[in-house]
Amino acid sequence: MDDDRKVFLNYLAFTVPHVTVFAGAVFGILVLLxxxxSLALGIFALLYGVMLLAIALVAREHFSDLGLYRLYLAFSAFLVATGLFLLYRALVHS
Known part of the structure; x- marks a missing residue:
């Protein structure tokens, strides 16, 4: 495994859990309220996706040539799109 990939995996290991806990806490609060x-899931997916996308964009300059980075970026964008779709369905079909 090359050094860039190791550094990227360490970067994800130290940043993604914090985002996951925060987005999960927001989802839990929405459910308790x-x-x-479906609306809570849409908000969760959108918030989680935007925060993962922000992490990906911060690391873009250093890791943009890695295939793993592109996969992570695509997953983040997919999560944002899924969140928007779930919000649309929850708000329009309510």
Whole structure:
């Protein structure tokens, strides 16, 4: 494994858990407040995706040539799109 890949994996290991806990806490609070589950999932997916996307964009300059980085970036964008779709469905079809 080359050094860039190791550094990127360490970067993810130290940043992604914090984002996951925060987004999960927001989801839990939304559920406890009695918000409709589909709306809470949409907010969770959008928030989680945006925060992962922010982490990816911060690291873009150093890791943009790695295939693993591109996969991570694509997953983050997919999560944002899924969150927007779930929010749209929850708000329009309510």
């Amino acid at each position: 009695g918000i409709k589950t």
